[in-house]
Amino acid sequence: MTIFVTGGAGFIGANFIFYMLAAYPGCRIVCLDKLTYAGDLSTLEPVMNDADFRFVKTDICDRETVYELFAEEKPDIVVNFAAESHVDRSIDEPELFLRTNLLGTQVLMDACRRYGIRRYHQVSTDEVYGDLPLDRPDLFFTEESPIRTSSPYSASKAGADLMVMAYHRTYGLPVTISRCSNNYGPCQFPEKLIPLMITNALADKPLPVYGEGLNVRDWLYVEDHCRAIDLIIHKGRAGEIYNVGGNNERRNIDVVKLICRELGKPESLITYVEDRKGHDLRYAVDTTKIRTELGWLPETDFEEGIGKTIRWYLDNRCWWEAVISSDHINKNTAGL
Numbered sequence: 001m002t003i004f005v006t007g008g009a010g011f012i013g014a015n016f017i018f019y020m021l022a023a024y025p026g027c028r029i030v031c032l033d034k035l036t037y038a039g040d041l042s043t044l045e046p047v048m049n050d051a052d053f054r055f056v057k058t059d060i061c062d063r064e065t066v067y068e069l070f071a072e073e074k075p076d077i078v079v080n081f082a083a084e085s086h087v088d089r090s091i092d093e094p095e096l097f098l099r100t101n102l103l104g105t106q107v108l109m110d111a112c113r114r115y116g117i118r119r120y121h122q123v124s125t126d127e128v129y130g131d132l133p134l135d136r137p138d139l140f141f142t143e144e145s146p147i148r149t150s151s152p153y154s155a156s157k158a159g160a161d162l163m164v165m166a167y168h169r170t171y172g173l174p175v176t177i178s179r180c181s182n183n184y185g186p187c188q189f190p191e192k193l194i195p196l197m198i199t200n201a202l203a204d205k206p207l208p209v210y211g212e213g214l215n216v217r218d219w220l221y222v223e224d225h226c227r228a229i230d231l232i233i234h235k236g237r238a239g240e241i242y243n244v245g246g247n248n249e250r251r252n253i254d255v256v257k258l259i260c261r262e263l264g265k266p267e268s269l270i271t272y273v274e275d276r277k278g279h280d281l282r283y284a285v286d287t288t289k290i291r292t293e294l295g296w297l298p299e300t301d302f303e304e305g306i307g308k309t310i311r312w313y314l315d316n317r318c319w320w321e322a323v324i325s326s327d328h329i330n331k332n333t334a335g336l
Ligand code: NAD
Pocket: 006, 007, 008, 009, 010, 011, 012, 013, 032, 033, 034, 035, 036, 037, 038, 039, 040, 058, 059, 060, 061, 080, 081, 082, 083, 084, 085, 086, 100, 104, 123, 124, 125, 126, 157, 179, 180, 181, 182, 183, 184, 188, 189
């Protein structure tokens, strides 16, 4: 069994590679990653010498190289994590998001059609459904909810989802899609809320909270997401979409205050800043389908997960200091 993992030098992809190599000894994993600012080879250092693992630096939009790799490795399964993933960056530079998230997905699926595949899995997001009002905690998005995106990021992910379903219907490609809520855990680039707050707090820097900090996100520990994807690629039905969520909704301000408490840092570090443009109010998904069909449930509660995450950032200061340095950003974008 050979699995292509695209975007595996990023946060969730790297955690998925660790999870799969541990869960399936003998399974070959080939990671395709462009190494943008968000991907770092040092993240994959624990598996670089594993005989079952191969890393290839490549852009998923590079059709020729992607086809060559498919011809050479003949993957059984492709799990596509590769994406521009940060909403704030999408507001500044939408075109890059369309290129990687939409056109890159198409190149991968064309390769799957050409060389044959058992399963193509698209790692999508709950953001494709848009947001819910703060005063209706009874509302949740199901897989049948309409696509109603807010940001260039979520629009690019929604476009990719539509293309994935089109390839299933038109060409019979055996696809699945997971739409997951906010992940947190080890190896997340410190631009997203939780790692940014942890690393800023450790450096006694201001903690920038958008607006009044009242927006709500549903947090899921990354390993639980990896387990959900494992179940979907092996037992999920082709042509189906599965919501994945933590059933763990928190206001941003409460998350930031919890991090301050856990680190013994004063709340005076919290700085309210201008709100994100088009800022989604609340995300919440109904996970009945994956629970009943595949028996998946989140296993890590938030207090345990945030504790493990903070411990990881305390123990891996070299990693995050290096990935946020401009040297790293220059190194990883040079020549691409
Ligand atoms: P990330 O930004 O940490 O990592 C993205 C990875 O993709 C990086 O290693 C980067 O180098 C690589 N990449 C970017 N463009 C590429 C290209 N053109 N070719 C090859 N590689 C490329 O992202 P993440 O948070 O790990 O998210 C992974 C996937 O999960 C994304 O598709 C994202 O939309 C989705 N998702 C993320 C979350 C979350 O909370 N982080 C939640 C739901 C879904």
